[in-house]
Amino acid sequence: MRLLKHTLLCASMMFSAAAAAAPVVVPNAPAVAAEAYVLMDYNTGKVLVESNMHLQRAPASLTKIMTSYVLGQELKSGRVSLDDEITVSVNAWAQNRKLKGSSLMWLKEGDTVTLDKLYQGMVVASGNDATVAISEHIAGSVDGFAHLMNTWAAELKMNDSIFENPHGLDANNQQSSAYDMAILTQALIRDLPEYYALHSQKSFTYNNITTDNRNGLLWDRSINVDGVKTGYTNDAGYSLVSSATRDDMRLIAVVMGVKGRNGNEGANNRQAESKKLLNYGFRFFETVTPYKAGDTFVTQPIWYGDKPEVKLGVLADTPITLYRGQAANMQAEFELNDELQAPLSRGAQVGTLYFRLDGQDIASYPLMVLEDVQEGSWFSKLMDYFKLLFKSIFG
Missing domain, CATH: 2.60.410.10 (D-Ala-D-Ala carboxypeptidase, C-terminal domain)
Incomplete structure (x- = not known):
């Protein structure tokens, strides 16, 4: 027939x-000082702007977006609860030599901490110690948790990504791309909105130590950013995944490999480059x-x-x-x-x-x-x- x-x-x-209709004239996308970047519309998954979006790079703490996704799925399924009490192992101890000098929640070996506190410590404070404690609670070990991460990456068609640990400290084969981080963020917002909300939290206090979220765009009143995650290591450079809404539109911006002579400059640069992409998207695109x-x-x-x-x-x-x-x-x-x-x-x-x-x-x-x-x-x-x-x- x-x-x-x-x-x-x-x-x-x-x-x-x-x-x-009158001819539509749109200026070129802004120049973005990053090794790789992408601007994606959340609702449709359409890539609006990109450069080297499939380039595989060390993801640094952007890795924690996948850790957050895996944890959210475990919570959603009921296999774990935010009320679970977890005893901190030596591997998750803040003074462990593998974690020393990195971003921390400042856990002590033998302490008992709820999964809820560890989740906040991982997302808001970017605590690598909290991330290890979460992975051990869910999968028994960092390696076991990495297997879950790679299974979910395959499910989400993150074809550029391989995970070896849940925190993002440099590892030989750990890699991802700007595009993969965008589709991962899209999945986090879509599949786990109740847990994505944590990524807009501006500060976190544990044992009388308060840590501010490193995503400075959360404080920028000119743009309605509600997440997602920053990242930095020597190999990765400065990176940021951000998401913002305006009217009925949500955009996801990923910048990876932004340069900076020091931490303050690097953080400011990745925020400025991300904001360029978001403002361009909201100004010249619409979702109907x-x-x-x-x-x-x-x-x-x-x-x-x-x-x-x-x-x-x-x-x-x-x-x-x-x-x-x-x-x-x-x-x-x-x-x-x-x-x-x-x-x-x-x-x-x-x-x-x-x-x-x-x-x-x-x-x-x-x-x-x-x-x-x-x-x-x-x-x-x-x-x-x-x-x-x-x-x-x-x-």
Whole structure:
């Protein structure tokens, strides 16, 4: 059976091809002083700006985003609880030689600490000691936890990433990319919003020691940043993953390998480069949603049914990110997999809904049945049989 394809000009929606829009002029993306970077729209996963986004680099403490994701999944599944009390091992001791001189929560061997405190200590204070304690509690060892990290990385299609430890201190084969860190952050926000909220916490106090979050953009009132994580080692340079919202849009910016002569300069530089990307994205892009979940896109004839037509549309929102001002030029098309025949159930996919701009497909979504259709009477089915037979013979 031949595929059916039609074009619909959606004048009643947020865009219309009937009205000619003025040409859209967008300046080049800003120059970003980082070895690798990416700006991604959260809702669609569309990469808006990038340079060397698949370049594999030492991730430093950006690694803790994956640790946070694994921990969040363990909490979500009920295998662990934030109320769990954990005895600090010698491996998680702040004075352990492997951790000495790095970012710490200042744990003491033998102390009992709740998982909730350790989670805050890892995310807000970037405590490597807290990270070791978390990994031992969940997987029994750092190596065992790294296996979980790599399993989740494969699940999320983080093809540029290999993890050897949960904290990000330099290791021989530990590597990731700006793109992988963006899709990991997208997954953290999407899958674990209750735990992502911790990444906006500005300070953390443990044993009368208060540590401020190193992500200075959390204090910047000109941009609504609510996460995510900083990173630095000698090998990695200065890095930052940040996410910000404006209206209905959320952007994720990743900069890796920013330079700085000292800690203050490096931190300021990575924040400035991240802010360039976020401001550019909010200024020159927009996310539109032509159809909301449950909206009808088209009504189509159906054969052998108890009704002559069936409503087709989407069961999930259809966000699309594009340059501001381009939405007026967008068209929608649909393509059916086959002739529609009863019975059909609500939620069955029968085709694809395409959005096109300047003759190119820019997004696609499943075209779904929006109502149940039962088989018709024997007489109506017999009539439809002869109609289809006539149609196949005479076209």
